[in-house]
Amino acid sequence: MATDLQTAHQIDDTGIDLDDQTLLEMYWQMVRARRLDERVWILHRQGKIAFHISGIGHEGVQVGAAYAMRRGHDYASLYYRDLAFSLSLGLTPLDFMLAVFGKAGEPTSGSRQMPSHWSSRKLGMLSSSSPVATQVPQAAGAALACKLRGDDRVVIVTLGEGSTSEGDFYEGLNWAGVHQLPLVCLVQNNIYAISVPVHLQMAVPNVADRAPMFGIAGAIVDGNDVLASYCVMREAVERARSGQGATLVEAKTYRPVPHSSDDDDRTYRSRDEVEEWKKRDAILRFQVYLRERGLLDDDAIAEIEERVRQEVDEAHAAAEAAPYPPPEDTLFPVFAPDDRV
Amino acid sequence: MPEITLIEALRQAMDEEMERDERVFITGEDVGRRGGVFRATQGLYDKYGPDRVIDSPLAELSIVAIGIGAAMVGMRPICEIQFADYIFPAFNQIVNEAALIYYRTGGDWNVPMVIRAPYGGGIGGGLYHSQSVEAFFAHRPGLKIVVPSNPYDAKGLLKSAVRDPNPVMVFEPKKGYRLIKGEVPPGEYTVPIGPAAVTREGTDVTVYAYGMMHYYVLQAAEMVAQRDGISCQVVDLRTLVPLDTKTVLESFKKTGKALIVYEDNRFLGYGAEIAALLSDEAFEYMDGPIRRLTGPDRPGVPFAHTMQDFYMPNPDTIADAIRDLAAY
Numbered sequence A: 001m002a003t004d005l006q007t008a009h010q011i012d013d014t015g016i017d018l019d020d021q022t023l024l025e026m027y028w029q030m031v032r033a034r035r036l037d038e039r040v041w042i043l044h045r046q047g048k049i050a051f052h053i054s055g056i057g058h059e060g061v062q063v064g065a066a067y068a069m070r071r072g073h074d075y076a077s078l079y080y081r082d083l084a085f086s087l088s089l090g091l092t093p094l095d096f097m098l099a100v101f102g103k104a105g106e107p108t109s110g111s112r113q114m115p116s117h118w119s120s121r122k123l124g125m126l127s128s129s130s131p132v133a134t135q136v137p138q139a140a141g142a143a144l145a146c147k148l149r150g151d152d153r154v155v156i157v158t159l160g161e162g163s164t165s166e167g168d169f170y171e172g173l174n175w176a177g178v179h180q181l182p183l184v185c186l187v188q189n190n191i192y193a194i195s196v197p198v199h200l201q202m203a204v205p206n207v208a209d210r211a212p213m214f215g216i217a218g219a220i221v222d223g224n225d226v227l228a229s230y231c232v233m234r235e236a237v238e239r240a241r242s243g244q245g246a247t248l249v250e251a252k253t254y255r256p257v258p259h260s261s262d263d264d265d266r267t268y269r270s271r272d273e274v275e276e277w278k279k280r281d282a283i284l285r286f287q288v289y290l291r292e293r294g295l296l297d298d299d300a301i302a303e304i305e306e307r308v309r310q311e312v313d314e315a316h317a318a319a320e321a322a323p324y325p326p327p328e329d330t331l332f333p334v335f336a337p338d339d340r341v
Numbered sequence B: 001m002p003e004i005t006l007i008e009a010l011r012q013a014m015d016e017e018m019e020r021d022e023r024v025f026i027t028g029e030d031v032g033r034r035g036g037v038f039r040a041t042q043g044l045y046d047k048y049g050p051d052r053v054i055d056s057p058l059a060e061l062s063i064v065a066i067g068i069g070a071a072m073v074g075m076r077p078i079c080e081i082q083f084a085d086y087i088f089p090a091f092n093q094i095v096n097e098a099a100l101i102y103y104r105t106g107g108d109w110n111v112p113m114v115i116r117a118p119y120g121g122g123i124g125g126g127l128y129h130s131q132s133v134e135a136f137f138a139h140r141p142g143l144k145i146v147v148p149s150n151p152y153d154a155k156g157l158l159k160s161a162v163r164d165p166n167p168v169m170v171f172e173p174k175k176g177y178r179l180i181k182g183e184v185p186p187g188e189y190t191v192p193i194g195p196a197a198v199t200r201e202g203t204d205v206t207v208y209a210y211g212m213m214h215y216y217v218l219q220a221a222e223m224v225a226q227r228d229g230i231s232c233q234v235v236d237l238r239t240l241v242p243l244d245t246k247t248v249l250e251s252f253k254k255t256g257k258a259l260i261v262y263e264d265n266r267f268l269g270y271g272a273e274i275a276a277l278l279s280d281e282a283f284e285y286m287d288g289p290i291r292r293l294t295g296p297d298r299p300g301v302p303f304a305h306t307m308q309d310f311y312m313p314n315p316d317t318i319a320d321a322i323r324d325l326a327a328y
Helices: A020-045 A059-068 A085-090 A091-103 A135-149 A167-178 A207-214 A226-241 A271-278 A281-290 A298-321 A327-331 B007-020 B045-048 B059-071 B088-098 B134-138 B151-161 B210-228 B245-254 B271-283 B305-311 B316-325
Strands: A075-077 A155-160 A183-189 A217-222 A247-252 B004-006 B022-028 B053-055 B076-080 B114-119 B143-144 B167-172 B181-183 B198-201 B203-208 B230-234 B239-241 B260-264 B292-295
Touching: A020 A085, A020 A226, A020 A281, A020 B230, A020 B245, A059 A085, A059 A155, A059 A183, A059 A226, A059 A281, A075 A135, A075 B305, A085 A091, A135 A155, A135 A167, A135 A183, A135 A217, A135 B059, A135 B088, A155 A226, A167 A183, A167 A298, A167 B059, A183 A207, A183 A226, A183 A298, A207 A247, A217 A226, A217 B167, A226 A247, A226 A281, A247 B151, A247 B181, A271 B292, A327 B022, B004 B007, B007 B045, B007 B151, B007 B167, B022 B059, B059 B076, B059 B088, B059 B114, B059 B245, B076 B245, B088 B134, B114 B151, B134 B143, B134 B167, B134 B239, B134 B271, B143 B151, B151 B167, B151 B181, B198 B210, B198 B245, B203 B210, B203 B245, B203 B316, B230 B245, B245 B271, B260 B271, B260 B316, B292 B316
Parallel strands: A075 A155, A155 A183, A183 A247, A217 A247, B022 B053, B022 B076, B076 B114, B114 B167, B143 B167, B203 B230, B203 B260, B260 B292
Antiparallel strands: B004 B181, B143 B239, B198 B230
């Protein structure tokens, strides 16, 4: 891949049907997620928060995927890197900051879960946990429900390539194949499961190569290209919605930061490798593309950055000032009341 | 009132709930055309079709996970695990997912699903078709657990389980599927999840049991009444979680002596919690040691009938334990 973004934008916009305003909104979503994420890294280094697991580097595929859904209608079952995805579905920076600080009123789990364990019934986000890939067969179950009811909802489930070694992944996609479920399984392949490189995780070159064993469609996309990601995901979503079954989409991407705030990636990969990938950054590439289309210039970029900075500042300040949950919130019931529908 | 077997009662419950609520569907291994290896779902495939009685792949993790996902978005799945011994591939999905989703989302999502599994020995099933697994799941907050001991309760509890907004595990005494018969009224009724049942009133010894062991305990209680003049208070726990502590404690206070019978192995079995409850909250009523009669601490019921018989508590060994405690 060429790395000189000055001479070519390196975005594949073939077949893109998005208007200018939506393209700019997608750029804003990516920048917003990035700046929020960067702020949380700083808060961790300042000792203000306990833990962060980052989505930096994955914003392209996530925003592309979210915009390929019918947001608010389709279901999404997301994994811990999906900050940009979650924001694109309607989670707010304040929601995320409350989780990061472990504060009262955090909407996804009441600060019972670690941050980045997404959930929102009203936004159609199923609840996610820490044991990886458990969401895949659950998402297949949600897709089965959609199919049995005959509604036109699609379920999008995401995970990292490391998680595809779990049995849950195979069992879930096996159901998707047998029952032709309206499911899109999006694997964000950043080539490391914490420290373990992909060649020690699987013997096939691509995650998507496994699609035929489930009898479902497979697709590979450059996850650092937001529009190519959108295009492939839109095709998969429409395939699912029209009753033609599931797709295993593999987005090739990279995590230019450590796995989490407790990780040190210098112990398992070279700085040269990281720097090389940073040149293919999804935001940078999209920015060059939008400049070429005449949708962005220096002033517009600065204006977006300023708007995002304000929103991040406000979320940060509000979350920091918010109270902690009362200790007795520990005793929240484990059972829904009998009259719960 | 017609007398039916325990498995017919379970089948009636599923049939009626599927008739009543179109969100209810069944999945599991061989539940469709075959009607289940124990025939619990016999006839339901023909009546409701392949979209509501779904033969699953042979993969227990996904049988449960499919149920979780479907339940979250509004269905009412009944997931059958063919033998309780095979539930462990789904352990993570049950104890880390189904059990936690209501709590971990602050009540935003809930998981209204049923997991049915035949459990227990005495049927020549060997190490992997005879296990009692309830203690593993009872330990984890977030799972309701019922174990019926007779057709009336089996039907009523399963119907309640289907209507419950939470994950409910129904462990069914497979030895009793056709052995245990009882009267079941035609038409609609439910048995609430929670209350235990006092199934025999007595004054000398209180015996606690559930499932197949309760069936044997009633026989043993009759034996000791006839031959030894010992009066047993018998409690059928029926629901293991949430436990009816009131009935458990009140029944103990009548006699001051407790025998807890369960066919699972002894160490950290469900009865240990009953013993702890009694010593905590009814210490001043104690008139003897709190005793347990259980399977031995071996990891399953052996196949050869000699060893199987050795493993399983039965009416005679239960009667002996009652006599021993009564004489204390």
